[in-house]
Amino acid sequence: MAPLSTTDLPAIPAAQGNTPASQAAAAAEAAAPAAPPSTPPANDAARARLERLMARGAAFLGSRVAIMGGAMSWISERNLVAALSNAGAFGVIACGAMEPPRLAEEIAATQALTDKPFGVNLITMHPRLDALVQVCLDAKVGHIVFAGGIPPTPAIRKAKEGGAKVVCFAPALALAKKLVRSGADALVIEGSEAGGHIGPVSLNVLAQEILPAMAAEVPVFVAGGIGRGEALLSYLEMGAAGAQIGTRFVCATESIAHPKFKQAFIRGAARDALPTVQLDERFPVIPVRALQNEGTKRFLEHQAGVIRRHQSGELDKVAAQLDIEHYWAGALRRAVIDGDVENGSLMAGQSVGMVTKEAPAAEILAELMDQAAAALAARA
Known part of the structure; x- marks a missing residue:
C-alpha cells in the first residue's frame, strides 16, 4: 500500500530520455504486437487453458492478461503504468499523497502514452478523497482502487455513479462481504508477503478463507509474494480472477526508480524484506515490509518519538x-x-529474491505467463 502525506508531492521526474518525441515512440513501440515467443506446440492447449482461467479477470479489467500492477508510490507513475497496460496487463497509478491537480496531470500524461485501460489507486485516509474521485471520473478513468482502509460508502457510491468500477482491499472474509454489500465490484486480497504496508495474514491463508466464499460473487485478485507464474497459476485454479503484482515490476526498464534502488532489489533476498515492529500496542502502526537498512532502524526511533508526543x-x-x-x-x-538506499525506505515484497535483472515490463509479464503455461503443460 502506498504511504500518505497531507502535503502535495512534487512532480515525479520523467524517465531518462523521456522527451515528447521519445514518449510517442515508446508508446507506439509498446503498443505494437510483440513477436510470439518460441513455444512448443504442446503448450498451445496449456496457454488456451491459462487464458480461460484469466478470462473473467481480464474482462473485468479490460486487459489481455488479468494482472494488475501493484500501486507503488513514486514508481507506479505514467511510464510504468503505460508500459504495463501496453504490454497487455493493467497498470495502476499510485496517487499516494498527490493533490487533485497533480493527479489530473499524471492521468493525462498516462493517457498520452497508452490508449489501453489503467486504474488509479486512492488512499482512503487522504483528506481530499472526494476530490480525487472526481478527478478520476472527469478523466474517464474506468477503475478506482481504494486502499489503506475501509473506503467511505459515499466515495464508493460516487465512483460507481460516475461510471467507474470499484476495487477494494479485503483483509478478512467478514470485511470482504461488507465491501461487496457496499458496492465493491471486485476485491484484492493481499497477504503479509507483500511490500509496503501489510496486514498480519499470509496470502496462503487469506486465499483459503476468502476465495471459496467470494470468488463466485465478484472477481477476486490475489496479491503478496507472487514472483513466478507457477504461484499465479495455483491461485487461479483456486478461483482467483487474477493477481496484483508490484515488486516484480520495480526493475522494469520503464520504471523511473533510481539505479541504486533497482540494484538493491536485484541483490535482495526474501529474508531481507522484513516488517517493521510495533512498539506500543496502544498505538497501532501498520507494519511496513522493506529491505533492512539504516532508514528502517531510524523509523523505530521516529515511531518512539511520535508515541511519546501522542x-x-x-x-x-x-x-x-x-x-x-x-x-x-x-x-x-x-x-x-x-x-x-541507506537512509531511505526500500519497501519490497518477499518476492524480491526473484528479481534478478532489469528487463522491459513486457518481458517480465511474458516470463510470468510462460511459467504458468509451462506448469500447466507439464501436467498433461
Missing part, C-alpha cells in the same frame, strides 16, 4: 498516524528518486 497529548491519534505516513512518503522518495 501520549503527552501533543498529537491526537489521527495526527500521529498521519505523521507516520508522512515519514514513509519522504523516506520512500529518498530511496526511489534520490537513490539514498
Whole structure:
C-alpha cells in the first residue's frame, strides 16, 4: 500500500530520455504486437487453458492478461503504468499523497502514452478523497482502487455513479462481504508477503478463507509474494480472477526508480524484506515490509518519538498516524528518486529474491505467463 502525506508531492521526474518525441515512440513501440515467443506446440492447449482461467479477470479489467500492477508510490507513475497496460496487463497509478491537480496531470500524461485501460489507486485516509474521485471520473478513468482502509460508502457510491468500477482491499472474509454489500465490484486480497504496508495474514491463508466464499460473487485478485507464474497459476485454479503484482515490476526498464534502488532489489533476498515492529500496542502502526537498512532502524526511533508526543497529548491519534505516513512518503522518495538506499525506505515484497535483472515490463509479464503455461503443460 502506498504511504500518505497531507502535503502535495512534487512532480515525479520523467524517465531518462523521456522527451515528447521519445514518449510517442515508446508508446507506439509498446503498443505494437510483440513477436510470439518460441513455444512448443504442446503448450498451445496449456496457454488456451491459462487464458480461460484469466478470462473473467481480464474482462473485468479490460486487459489481455488479468494482472494488475501493484500501486507503488513514486514508481507506479505514467511510464510504468503505460508500459504495463501496453504490454497487455493493467497498470495502476499510485496517487499516494498527490493533490487533485497533480493527479489530473499524471492521468493525462498516462493517457498520452497508452490508449489501453489503467486504474488509479486512492488512499482512503487522504483528506481530499472526494476530490480525487472526481478527478478520476472527469478523466474517464474506468477503475478506482481504494486502499489503506475501509473506503467511505459515499466515495464508493460516487465512483460507481460516475461510471467507474470499484476495487477494494479485503483483509478478512467478514470485511470482504461488507465491501461487496457496499458496492465493491471486485476485491484484492493481499497477504503479509507483500511490500509496503501489510496486514498480519499470509496470502496462503487469506486465499483459503476468502476465495471459496467470494470468488463466485465478484472477481477476486490475489496479491503478496507472487514472483513466478507457477504461484499465479495455483491461485487461479483456486478461483482467483487474477493477481496484483508490484515488486516484480520495480526493475522494469520503464520504471523511473533510481539505479541504486533497482540494484538493491536485484541483490535482495526474501529474508531481507522484513516488517517493521510495533512498539506500543496502544498505538497501532501498520507494519511496513522493506529491505533492512539504516532508514528502517531510524523509523523505530521516529515511531518512539511520535508515541511519546501522542501520549503527552501533543498529537491526537489521527495526527500521529498521519505523521507516520508522512515519514514513509519522504523516506520512500529518498530511496526511489534520490537513490539514498541507506537512509531511505526500500519497501519490497518477499518476492524480491526473484528479481534478478532489469528487463522491459513486457518481458517480465511474458516470463510470468510462460511459467504458468509451462506448469500447466507439464501436467498433461
